[in-house]
Amino acid sequence: MSPGWLFLLVLLIAAAGYVLGRSRALSATGGSLRTMHSLPGAYGWNVAMAVLIPSLLILAVWTLVAPAVLGRLVTPMMAGQEGNLSLLMSDVRRVADGLLLLGEDPASITTEGLRDRLAEAGVALGQDVSNATLAAAARYDVLGAWSHWLLTILVLSVALGAAALAVRRTTPTLRARNEVERGIRGLLIAAALVAIATTVGIVLALIFNTIKFFQIYPASEFFFGTTWTPSFGGGSELGILPLVWGTLYISTIALFVAVPLGLLSAVYLSEYASSRVRAWAKPMLEVLAGIPSIVYGLFALLTVGPALMLVFGDGGLGWMQGGTAVITAGLVMGIMLIPFVSSLSDDIINAVPQAMRDGSLGLGATRSETIRQVVLPAALPGIMGAVLLAASRAIGETMIVVLGAGAAARLSLNPFEAMTTITAKIVSQLTGDQDFSSPEALVAFALAMSLFVVTLCLNIVALWIVRRYREQYE
Amino acid sequence: MNDMRLFERAATVDEVKIRAKDVNVHYGIAHALKDVSVDIGDRLVTAFIGPSGCGKSTFLRCLNRMNDTIAAARVTGAIELDGQDIYDRRVDPVQLRAKVGMVFQKPNPFPKSIYENVAYGPRIHGLARTRAELDEIVEKALRRAALWNEAKDRLQSPGTGLSGGQQQRLCIARAIATEPEVLLMDEPASALDPIATAQIEELIDELRQTYSVVIVTHSMQQAARVSQRTAFFHLGHLVEYGETGDIFTNPRDPRTESYISGRIG
Ligand SMILES: Nc1ncnc2c1ncn2[C@@H]1O[C@H](COP(=O)(O)OP(=O)(O)OP(=O)(O)O)[C@@H](O)[C@H]1O
Ligand SMILES: [Mg+2]
Numbered sequence: 123m124s125p126g127w128l129f130l131l132v133l134l135i136a137a138a139g140y141v142l143g144r145s146r147a148l149s150a151t152g153g154s155l156r157t158m159h160s161l162p163g164a165y166g167w168n169v170a171m172a173v174l175i176p177s178l179l180i181l182a183v184w185t186l187v188a189p190a191v192l193g194r195l196v197t198p199m200m201a202g203q204e205g206n207l208s209l210l211m212s213d214v215r216r217v218a219d220g221l222l223l224l225g226e227d228p229a230s231i232t233t234e235g236l237r238d239r240l241a242e243a244g245v246a247l248g249q250d251v252s253n254a255t256l257a258a259a260a261r262y263d264v265l266g267a268w269s270h271w272l273l274t275i276l277v278l279s280v281a282l283g284a285a286a287l288a289v290r291r292t293t294p295t296l297r298a299r300n301e302v303e304r305g306i307r308g309l310l311i312a313a314a315l316v317a318i319a320t321t322v323g324i325v326l327a328l329i330f331n332t333i334k335f336f337q338i339y340p341a342s343e344f345f346f347g348t349t350w351t352p353s354f355g356g357g358s359e360l361g362i363l364p365l366v367w368g369t370l371y372i373s374t375i376a377l378f379v380a381v382p383l384g385l386l387s388a389v390y391l392s393e394y395a396s397s398r399v400r401a402w403a404k405p406m407l408e409v410l411a412g413i414p415s416i417v418y419g420l421f422a423l424l425t426v427g428p429a430l431m432l433v434f435g436d437g438g439l440g441w442m443q444g445g446t447a448v449i450t451a452g453l454v455m456g457i458m459l460i461p462f463v464s465s466l467s468d469d470i471i472n473a474v475p476q477a478m479r480d481g482s483l484g485l486g487a488t489r490s491e492t493i494r495q496v497v498l499p500a501a502l503p504g505i506m507g508a509v510l511l512a513a514s515r516a517i518g519e520t521m522i523v524v525l526g527a528g529a530a531a532r533l534s535l536n537p538f539e540a541m542t543t544i545t546a547k548i549v550s551q552l553t554g555d556q557d558f559s560s561p562e563a564l565v566a567f568a569l570a571m572s573l574f575v576v577t578l579c580l581n582i583v584a585l586w587i588v589r590r591y592r593e594q595y596e
Numbered sequence: 597m598n599d600m601r602l603f604e605r606a607a608t609v610d611e612v613k614i615r616a617k618d619v620n621v622h623y624g625i626a627h628a629l630k631d632v633s634v635d636i637g638d639r640l641v642t643a644f645i646g647p648s649g650c651g652k653s654t655f656l657r658c659l660n661r662m663n664d665t666i667a668a669a670r671v672t673g674a675i676e677l678d679g680q681d682i683y684d685r686r687v688d689p690v691q692l693r694a695k696v697g698m699v700f701q702k703p704n705p706f707p708k709s710i711y712e713n714v715a716y717g718p719r720i721h722g723l724a725r726t727r728a729e730l731d732e733i734v735e736k737a738l739r740r741a742a743l744w745n746e747a748k749d750r751l752q753s754p755g756t757g758l759s760g761g762q763q764q765r766l767c768i769a770r771a772i773a774t775e776p777e778v779l780l781m782d783e784p785a786s787a788l789d790p791i792a793t794a795q796i797e798e799l800i801d802e803l804r805q806t807y808s809v810v811i812v813t814h815s816m817q818q819a820a821r822v823s824q825r826t827a828f829f830h831l832g833h834l835v836e837y838g839e840t841g842d843i844f845t846n847p848r849d850p851r852t853e854s855y856i857s858g859r860i861g
Binding site for chain 1: 771
């Protein structure tokens with residue numbers, strides 16, 4: 123039985139357990155709720171939980187672990203073959219899957235023409251199937267079938283056994299409600315653990331690959347090198363400084379555009395706009411904040427770049443050689459961040475209590491005096507947090523840079539020159555066929571790690587500031 | 597009410613400072629204030645009393661147009677300050693509020709230092725030319741609001757870090773530092789202990805020499821102690837208005853009588 127069906131069957135058993143547990147609790151008291159510790163539904167859930175937790179756990183662990191175990195069992199059969207063992211094993215797995223698809227008896231099948239038939243069934247192989255591979259694949263299938271049967275029997279017996287036990291335990295005095303409560307807590311913890319584990323996994327992968335990179339490329343040259351000239355033929359210089367400079371330069375321009383405009387529009391929206399204007403302007407801003415950055419990238423490439431060229435290009439002031447430049451990407455990124463800054467600041471300004479404004483207005487202050495001297499200072503820490511969040515978005519932005527700023531890694535002060543950022547270089551180092559043991563590919567992980575550390579610090583500072591601000595009013 | 601220390605009732609100068617005529621306030625469809633007409637005398641303390649929700653704060657906010665900040669509020673009728681209609685187009689509410697100061701029902705210190713809280717009004721209106729003058733204004737206001745002794749060593753610490761009663765006195769200091777002509781005080785002693793209350797009542801009596809003061813209070817004794825005129829509000833109506841002594845000893849309306857004797861409230 124396939125895991126999917128097994129899963130449905132377990133759910134069915136749990137549902138039956140729910141009904142049984144509930145009715146048993148009810149009948150034991152003759153339907154009087156007063157003498158029961160919990161509501162009838164809780165007894166039902168208690169049984170359902172007793173079924174679901176162990177059987178689904180077994181199901182999940184088995185499905186995750188089985189392929190690895192089967193592989194281990196079959197590997198010795200391929201030991202004598204020439205070639206990379208792990209590549210051979212992945213062939214074995216593919217052939218094994220293909221045999222199941224063809225639906226033939228593994229005992230009677232031969233290698234002749236097998237590759238073509240497998241290809242017809244949708245399983246593409248790099249080379250012809252050898253006898254050893256076929257034998258291993260057949261063995262793999264036999265073992266797999268065994269594993270399925272074992273799993274089915276185990277899960278079903280655990281589910282049924284748990285159901286029977288839990289139903290027998292159901293008496294009116296059983297604290298079913300508390301047990302269900304504990305179950306819910308467990309569920310929430312499990313969800314949180316999955317989220318945390320994924321994050322930890324990502325960070326670990328980054329760290330390990332970064333370490334690998336530093337084993338083949340000196341860290342000092344990476345952190346302090348001023349040239350970025352990767353060449354897959356070898357002898358490349360991989361200094362992060364030009365990329366850091368490009369990132370900071372573009373982000374700074376973006377923030378110079380986004381922070382004043384975003385903040386002023388937030389002040390207008392929260393303090394001056396009538397509720398009618400607010401009602402459509404605020405959702406509009408939020409829609410703007412949801413536009414994918416690639417769209418802004420196109421905007422940079424097709425509209426802003428050429429427009430800047432008209433003014434600063436050869437036809438105009440002659441400062442600009444091409445449409446892709448730091449200033450193009452910075453401006454467009456700034457435009458992208460305006461709704462982000464203004465939407466966050468608007469929420470923060472609105473959180474300043476009306477009593478504060480009344481106090482100032484009641485003393486004969488004008489509206490703008492009130493905003494400048496009372497509202498904004500009160501909201502300042504929160505606004506700082508919003509700006510830092512915007513900064514970490516600017517630093518992590520990729521598409522606008524790829525399309526708007528060009529690809530040249532350069533240390534220059536001229537905003538009309540093309541430059542590039544860390545994120546854009548991560549993309550270019552990993553696109554195409556890569557050998558993941560060369561420094562030119564591994565450097566992407568070191569870049570990503572540096573970026574991760576920087577944005578992490580920014581976010582921590584931002585959250586810390588925002589939290590301090592919260593404490594003031596609560 | 598034997599402990600009442602009735603101040604001299606007769607008004608020294610009986611001029612009208614604020615004249616309100618047929619004032620109605622609606623919050624959306626709710627009719628909160630109904631045809632209120634009242635003359636508030638200059639250099640007098642006027643007390644507004646009445647059960648909770650009867651419209652005392654609403655009427656108080658009409659007097660310096662603080663209702664403008666509430667989108668749902670609609671005020672009709674005429675209110676004159678020194679004979680000038682304050683709801684007239686030509687009147688700048690900002691200037692009006694500098695003349696008619698307000699202490700709110702809930703203390704609302706700014707998230708600034710104690711000093712900056714008190715200096716806020718004088719700074720905005722340019723009342724002090726030098727730092728020393730400003731220091732002086734701040735000290736005087738804090739002394740009059742009976743907060744100086746507690747605050748003098750922590751003028752630079754945040755006003756929001758004070759206790760509830762201290763915050764209330766800080767807001768009073770902030771309001772009087774601007775030197776308004778009329779001071780509207782919405783339950784200024786609701787969170788104060790008896791000693792601080794007495795000090796604030798003394799302040800109110802002292803302010804009467806130069807300003808007119810309107811005070812909302814739930815304490816009948818306080819109204820009797822500090823005010824010369826009392827207005828009794830009930831369900832949005834101004835039921836009775838007159839000499840404080842008359843209202844308390846000889847109320848004409850049965851509702852006033854039952855309120856001050858504690859039967860409705
Ligand atoms: N901002 C507002 N929006 C809508 N209704 C309001 C608002 N402020 C006051 N009201 C209503 O107007 C009526 C009068 O309120 P007001 O605050 O003037 O009462 P009050 O006499 O000051 O009461 P208290 O002694 O409890 O402070 C109440 O029924 C109240 O619900
Ligand atoms: Mg009130």
